Amino acid sequence: MVSAGKKILIADDEPDILEIISYNLQLHGYEVITARDGDQAILKAKQNQPDLIILDIMMPKKNGIEVCKILRAQPEFNETIIVFLTALNDELSHVKGLEYGADDFISKPISPKIMVSKVNSFFRRINKPETTNAIELGDIRIVPDEYMVYYKDQPINLAKKEFELLNYLASKPGRVFLRNEILSRIWGSEVIVGDRTIDVHIRKIRQKLGIDCITTVKGVGYKFEI
Amino acid sequence: MVSAGKKILIADDEPDILEIISYNLQLHGYEVITARDGDQAILKAKQNQPDLIILDIMMPKKNGIEVCKILRAQPEFNETIIVFLTALNDELSHVKGLEYGADDFISKPISPKIMVSKVNSFFRRINKPETTNAIELGDIRIVPDEYMVYYKDQPINLAKKEFELLNYLASKPGRVFLRNEILSRIWGSEVIVGDRTIDVHIRKIRQKLGIDCITTVKGVGYKFEI
DNA sequence: TGGGGTGTTAACAATTTGGTAATGATGAAT
DNA sequence: ATTCATCATTACCAAATTGTTAACACCCCA
Secondary structure (H helix, E strand, O other): OOOOOOEEEEEOOOHHHHHHHHHHHHHOOOEEEEEOOHHHHHHHHHHHOOOEEEEEOOOOOOOHHHHHHHHHOOHHHOOOEEEEEEEOOOHHHHHHHHHOOOOEEEEEOOOHHHHHHHHHHHHHHHHHHHHHOOEEEOOEEEEHHHOEEEEOOEEEOOOHHHHHHHHHHHOOOOOEEEHHHHHHHHHOOOOOOOOOHHHHHHHHHHHHHOOOOEEEEOOOEEEEOO | OOOOOOEEEEEOOOHHHHHHHHHHHHHOOOEEEEEOOHHHHHHHHHHHOOOEEEEEOOOOOOOHHHHHHHHHOOHHHOOOEEEEEEEOOOHHHHHHHHHOOOOEEEEEOOOHHHHHHHHHHHHHHHOOOOOOOOEEEOOEEEEHHHOEEEEOOEEEOOOHHHHHHHHHHHOOOOOEEEHHHHHHHHHOOOOOOOOHHHHHHHHHHHHHHOOOOEEEEOOOEEEEOO
16 A cells, blocks of 8 residues: 655665665655755755655765754754664664654665565554545545545545645645745745746636635635635 | 845845845845945844845855854844855855854855745745634634634634734733834834824724724723723 | 646736825813 | 814725736646
């Protein structure tokens, strides 16, 4: 059972390892981004907003721990799972890593098969709250597992961004999400998009759903409510 | 969408770059202060208390890293975002910059458009969602998360400024807020508005709420009370 | 290789808002 | 009672913000 469409960033300086692991993860439906050093890892993390980041400890430019420290300092990576790749008995790294907010460790060497199963289990861990429980509000049911929305049990096909936007707003019904919040969560903090982009997506959602469940709060943002 | 009225200090010794960047940032509603060397940067930073400081690394008098080091040593610049402009592959500066508390790096050359987007994202980062708790007084419930006010559970739609004003007054029920206090808190200290502006907003709140919960204290200000 | 779906932008329309001016009340001090 | 400063009210306008539409580039897949 694969968590479809999840993004994984892997940073390691050994091309072979990168190749093998990313190939296997892709086979299992994950979207994989790779980086060869610490700086690249930070850059690509910001650009792509992955759900899981796997960092080799020993890397050129910045080591995994530094990368973790820098990423964790930014709110947008609060929720991201960060995992270290370590040599088998490197206790010191374990300790340091935990201090800076690592979620777990994977010991090298590791077989691709075990790697995939570990990755699956990471997502199982965080998916419990949202994936198991689809959001259901009034006549609207949002099922992240299926990337699908139902209105009165009628399936409604939203595009990826539309779905993510709706799902995000619906995660806290009634709460206003600032345009800034929406941008950094859905688009990532370093993406260049124009002012009207959010509006257009909101419009498409409203149009496809046919009912008015997204309220504009002028000068502030949008909120989902029945 | 722009963090309006934010002050940005840019320090670079090349007038052309200064010109282009500051023009574009101003277009997007930012207030821009410029400096041509390190000493000037420090001086203007102290004078203007900008929200974001962009420092070229290579500058006359003091280089960007020295400036950063000096500013960071002062408590008033603890919260300020400091960012370096660096040549593309200047790894050494990256490392040193981090040591002295830089928040990020921008590689030169950079297009104005990307610069603006980066600046936007810096402010997005610090514009944390305010998870303030709801205020409940008598039959009135003020929920900042929702930008919404309820009277006897009936939702009342206030405009942004109206809501902020009511929320501010209600933050300390019974206390009188001077007109000056209200002005600097809700309108900001730099904005100049006429005498009657507050009154009009108070009036609109009273009208929409339908009950008299804002008391005028003549010659002093307003207070919220049931 | 071309067609459908997707994401983004530009351009313009529609709407809301924030602010002001003008004028009318109020009330305390003279 | 008159005066003066202060606040209330109203209507109006400009600016800010969002809605809408169409067009475009892109990617994936048949």
